[in-house]
Amino acid sequence: MDPSQTVREGLIPLLPRLRRLARALAGQVADADDLVQIVLERALTRAVQWRPDAALDKWVFAIARNAWRDELRSRGRSHNLFAPEEAGASATDGASAPVQKLELTAALAALPPDHREVVAVVLIEGLSYSEAAELLEVPVGTVTSRLARARAALQAYLGNAA
Amino acid sequence: MNPIDEITLQAYVDGELDVASAASIDAALAQDDLLARRVHKARELRAQLNAAFDPVLVEPVPAHLAALLHAESPPAAARVVPLAKAAASRGFGADRRRGRRRWFFPAVAVAASIAVLSMAIWWQGRGDLLRVQEGQQFASGALSQALDQTLASEPDRRARISIGLTFRSADGDICRTFVTHAKPAMAGLACHQPAGWSVPALSTAVDPQSGDLRQSASALPPRVQAAVDARLRGDAFTAKQERVARDAGWQ
Numbered sequence: 001m002d003p004s005q006t007v008r009e010g011l012i013p014l015l016p017r018l019r020r021l022a023r024a025l026a027g028q029v030a031d032a033d034d035l036v037q038i039v040l041e042r043a044l045t046r047a048v049q050w051r052p053d054a055a056l057d058k059w060v061f062a063i064a065r066n067a068w069r070d071e072l073r074s075r076g077r078s079h080n081l082f083a084p085e086e087a088g089a090s091a092t093d094g095a096s097a098p099v100q101k102l103e104l105t106a107a108l109a110a111l112p113p114d115h116r117e118v119v120a121v122v123l124i125e126g127l128s129y130s131e132a133a134e135l136l137e138v139p140v141g142t143v144t145s146r147l148a149r150a151r152a153a154l155q156a157y158l159g160n161a162a
Numbered sequence: 163m164n165p166i167d168e169i170t171l172q173a174y175v176d177g178e179l180d181v182a183s184a185a186s187i188d189a190a191l192a193q194d195d196l197l198a199r200r201v202h203k204a205r206e207l208r209a210q211l212n213a214a215f216d217p218v219l220v221e222p223v224p225a226h227l228a229a230l231l232h233a234e235s236p237p238a239a240a241r242v243v244p245l246a247k248a249a250a251s252r253g254f255g256a257d258r259r260r261g262r263r264r265w266f267f268p269a270v271a272v273a274a275s276i277a278v279l280s281m282a283i284w285w286q287g288r289g290d291l292l293r294v295q296e297g298q299q300f301a302s303g304a305l306s307q308a309l310d311q312t313l314a315s316e317p318d319r320r321a322r323i324s325i326g327l328t329f330r331s332a333d334g335d336i337c338r339t340f341v342t343h344a345k346p347a348m349a350g351l352a353c354h355q356p357a358g359w360s361v362p363a364l365s366t367a368v369d370p371q372s373g374d375l376r377q378s379a380s381a382l383p384p385r386v387q388a389a390v391d392a393r394l395r396g397d398a399f400t401a402k403q404e405r406v407a408r409d410a411g412w413q
Contacts, residue, residue, distance in 0.1 A: 012231050013347075017366055019227075020218040033224055040230045104214050122176065123208050124215045126365060126385030129178050148168045155207055 004047035010056045011043060017125065021061060024120035025068045027109045035071070039064045061125070062135050065117055072113055107157035115150035118143055166190070166197060175204040177388040205392065209362055213299050216364045219348065220292055291342065292361060301352050301359040309338055309352050309359045313408060315401035326382070328404045331393035336412045339382060339390060341367055349382055351389045354412040363389035 011018075018039065022032035043050075043060050050059050108116060121132045122143070129147075133140040166174075166187065173179045174187045191198050291305040301309055308323035317324065326339035337353040347367035352359040365383035382390065399407060407413075 008231050012228075013366065015223050015227065015231070016219040016221075019221070019223065020215050023218050024215055033227060036227055037230065040227065044230070104210050108211075119211070123211050126383070126388075128384070129173075129176070144169050144173065148172055151172060151204065151207060152168070155203060158207075158210075 003050060004044060006052070007043060007047040007050055007056065011040065011060060014057050014060060017057065018060060018064060021064055021120055021125055022068075024108065024124045025064070025117060027105065035064065035068055038067050042067060058127075058131065058135055061121065065121075065135065068117075069113065103158060104154070107154050110157065111150055111153055115146050115153065118146045119150045119154070122147055171197075171200055172204060175201060175208065177384075177391065209298075212363065213294065216299060216361075217292055217294060219364060219366065220290075291348075292364075295357060298357075299361045299364070300357060301361055305340065305342070305352075306359055309340065309354075310412070311408070313401070313404055315404060327390065328399040328407065329390075329394050329397070330399075332395045333393070336407055337390075337393055339386065349386050351386055351393075353393070 015036075019032065019036055022035045022039070023029065026032040026035050039060065042063050046063070050056065108119060111119065117136060118132060121127045121135055122129065127135065129140050129143050133143045136143065138146075170179070170183070170187075174184055179187070187197075187201075191201065290303050291301065292299050293302040294300070300306075305323060308321065308325065312318070312321065312323070312325045314325045314328065322343050324341045324343070326341065328336065328338045331337045331353060333353075335353040335355060337351055338359075339349065339351050341347060341349045348364060349367040350361050350364035352361050363386045365385050367383060
């Protein structure tokens with residue numbers, strides 16, 4: 001089978017996880033799915049670069065993370081991609097979404113990108129610290145220190161930091 | 163006793179500590195209320211994040227995304243290159259309406275309708291397996307039914323949901339692991355509470371393409387295994403205990 005066919009078929013079962021990761025990074029449903037579309041297109045055009053001995057999920061998550069960083073860069077570093085209220089308001093689907101969930105997604109959207117991505121890949125996607133370090137191209141110590149600061153910020157935001 | 167720093171505490175909560183260090187924290191927890199509260203808060207945050215984002219896993223995938231992966235004819239595949247360039251220069255979030263209109267190319271439209279059909283069939287078989295209540299996700303529909311009724315000791319090959327371990331958690335609730343066989347296969351942990359079966363962990367089941375040793379060493383995805391490890395005290399139920407628990411309404 002040619003590589004693009006292998007990658008195409010391998011990506012189908014990964015779509016739900018890719019959408020979850022994109023939602024955690026980009027916040028809003030529509031922006032997250034636009035990010036997913038860019039990621040799928042990049043993955044298909046770069047299919048020949050994927051080595052079958054590498055895990056396809058990590059490979060495509062790295063593409064997603066880099067595409068998201070590219071987008072942030074093109075919009076300028078100085079401001080957040082979305083206002084926290086806006087990101088929280090539709091980050092999850094359904095008008096009856098519980099208040100707690102909105103607060104949490106807003107808090108996540110308010111984190112600096114370095115912190116948001118580590119929360120997304122470790123706490124939401126469930127990668128190990130070493131897998132996250134490889135994906136984010138930083139040392140494991142950086143993953144753990146960013147994660148600790150991100151946790152503190154989220155808990156403070158939620159009023160849990162007593 | 164030395165105070166436990168945040169980095170060590172979070173490594174404990176995330177299942178990243180070696181066995182000996184984790185055991186020493188386990189022991190310290192029993193005597194140190196402040197430490198127990200810190201661990202509880204860190205677990206709670208992780209659970210809240212999972213409750214907020216895991217439902218995305220069971221949302222229907224938009225047809226235009228599924229269509230990208232189902233396009234089979236060479237002309238449709240060849241169009242991927244200009245689309246990628248267009249999307250990259252457009253950026254996500256920018257002028258979405260113009261972006262979507264590209265899907266009216268005939269070959270892609272055919273692929274999209276096939277994808278819509280296959281997703282619709284897939285979803286019909288699935289039903290709503292989760293509901294969210296007060297920031298917590300609970301099993302619903304066929305999943306809730308399987309958790310209520312299925313015994314791991316009496317497996318049904320035709321069932322769409324299988325049950326793995328049943329055990330009583332450290333909190334006193336009865337918890338069960340499950341796997342749904344629809345594609346993509348999902349595995350999770352559910353714990354019985356007054357409001358229903360809460361689902362503290364849900365993950366796509368082991369991806370056969372993944373070369374990850376840790377995943378292939380265990381039948382459960384790592385995050386589900388971690389959720390089990392965090393709750394399991396003692397042994398999983400025997401077939402007899404499982405039946406008795408079911409007959410008692412999983413109390």
